[in-house]
Amino acid sequence: MTHTGLPDGFLWGVATAGHQNEGDNLASDTWFLEHTTPSLFREPSGPACRGYQQWETDLDLVAGLGLNAVRFSVEWARVEPERGVVSAEALDHYERKVDGCLARGLAPLVTFSHFTAPHWFAAAGSWTAADAPGRFADQCARVMARFGDRIAYGVTLNEPNLEQLLQAGAKLPPEAEALKARMLVAAARAAGTDTYASANVIPADRQEEFQEAFTRAHRAAREAIRASRGDLPVGVSIAIADEVAVPGGEERRDAKRAAVYDHWLREARDDDFIGVQNYERIVHGPDGEVRVEGELNGMGTVIEPGSLAGAVRYAHEVSGVPVLVTEHGIQTGDDTQRAAFIPAAVEGLAAEIAAGTPVLGYCHWTLMDNFEWIFGYGAQLGLHEVDRETFQRRPKPSAAAYADVVRSHGGVPTASRD
Template sequence: MRRRRVVLGSVVSLLAGVLAGLSPAAAEPVAAEEFLWGVATSGYQSEGSPPDSNWHRYEQAGTSSIKDPYRDAVDFRHRYAEDISNAKALGVRVFRFGVEWARVEPREGVVDQTELAYYDDVVDRVLRAGMRPMITLDHWVYPGWVVDQGGWDSDETVEDWLTHARRVIERYRDKGVIWITVNEPTIYVQNEIGNGGLEAWQAPWMYSRLVTVHRRAYDLIHQLDPGALVSSNAAYLPGGIQAGLDVTFVDHVKDKLDFVGVDYYYGASLDNLSAVHGAGGEFWKIEPQPDGIYYVLRYYARKFPDLPLYVVENGMPTDNGQPRPDGYTRSDHLRDHVYWIQRAKADGIDVIGYNYWSITDNYEWGSYRPRFGLYTVDALTDPSLTRRPTDAVATYRSLIAAHGVPAGYLPVQPPAVCSLVDGLNSCLSPAPYPGPLTPLR
């Protein structure tokens, strides 16, 4: 995830302008009726035992995004069996995680076989649990030795990144993996700028290199793992600005996508400008806008009519796990968003999957205060790092078993007044409400 201050500050300004004027067998293409329910996590945010990396250095230096010490995150590195078991019990079909370059290749040209064996076991356990691995090759983290050679301002990083990608792809091909090359490229670049890993004027070169590695990785995956599904997930920011963000990455790789991966967290409308709280990192103060996910899906369905869509991330933060003052629960949030995905399906939008972010609370890029987990973990105060189920665990299990919300369900959070998720388009052409629902099968 998540939207860092530098991004949300820009969103606020831009919004103001808008308002003013399987199985271990090889993967086959996913049929529309084979809906993929999933959960997600990422390497640095959850693993603990951090190797030298750009983000470990940011945390150690206490850069502007750092509010809490990293410690050992939620120790997925040693507790992954429990998290995978919990995911299996939900009934999900996809388990998303990352294979961390910094962990596998801690020094240039030195491959840590112990860490590869760890990822081997993660993949094996996911498969034995009846789920498909969704492997992220780059979730904003790269080794310290890459930092020393200039990070994404160096052409060397492109070839080094692809060497790591090839290693991972060759190791896990023919296992039904869904591949995510680069997580949220636009936010990746903004984070690097915000944390001092990149100067703002260098951003175009980082974007160009991310486009290059995605395009080459896409071809490499289809060479080594024929039939696999490959994409990158775009962070959707509201206010009619997404088209401008897509120009930096998605538009340059549209011919190298097997599905459109989208992440949706926050909306905007005439009656909901609470996204301004994101500029200060107080994400739990943002009022959820579930109908926004419908407009995100519609936006990309119109932009890429020949590609299916997959919600790679969606979730709700709470303030240190405390109930929201308005009484809106994680279960409400989950049901309401699933409702609007079913509405999208009913309107002919080809949505093939949904991942909940995240299976557990984790290190939200500098802070443990925003809690997104289906299972909550008190990373700063509980030495045992106990996974405690939230209300949404039972809710997600029942939604999966029933293929979504039942006919007649109406969201707890009603549609926004003049949604601006897709600019004026979502205001002037709102989804009929209530409307028909299509089960997610």
């Protein structure tokens, strides 16, 4: 153990995602939806941060912060841009990236699907198609065959419960849900198919259907990954707020947990860990959510560093498996808020670990400001800003604040997959 009580081998990292960072993900469902009329997306992703070209520079940034892990996704749409057509170039690229991580002492934490999927997959029934689990398992198997021996953790799906979380908290106005529906109808028409769907723009009336589909896909992926390498820790990541109750609000809190989180936390009992992705705390009263006084983040909720420890505690209590914080951050254009938020949240996490909750590591979302899905480039969560013309990365004060946190907790050992 280190002097802070954090376990030996604790992972300190950042999280990124291919579509949001790499740019020009032309064969993906999200790219297709961004260019559909009408579209729920504020703007197209375009070149994003040009991360596909600048991956070596970006890994240098991660290593330069004194971290020992980086989470990133392998984009299925790049690997299999057409049904049955596998891109050797894309697999070569991601293999180089994995080796680049190891060369810099960074443990590669690989996400096999971070929302996006190939356009052909979305047009052929998406995740609810009968053959979807098998096709996703095939993708996982080909990735594992290429460089699965060198990755440290495998995350099958990113936030399969996100839409339930958004709808349970009424985060999107009714007009946004209506626009989503029109976009998907238009996309199906443009693709020449009966339906079109993508993992993070699911209609409200298809939530249960997609939860069942994602569950089948997760299980098939887990089996394929373990068949290739039985010792690789595998899990799923979920979006989870810290749900707390004032007197009289317990029933509402518990109903929210049951509707949004508990299915996946129970599913994780057969996994090696549960990925926790936390950004806020929600307070429940007898009549609904309670507005708490305090400084607000860009999501409109009070900045609460203690939300991370609370979310981690509940995730472990229900799942019974170790927690890997696969994402945690704050949406804000004021980086002084982020610079103060990170150390306070990590201190709370360290206290939770000291109290007995097993936590494998912490990944901050995200390395740099990037494409934040339907919000485009308006939402800022990065430790670095990106010049939208030159794509130069510039560190914010929060990058140094995070590096200081890592150093204050004893630094990090050399990355290892053992």
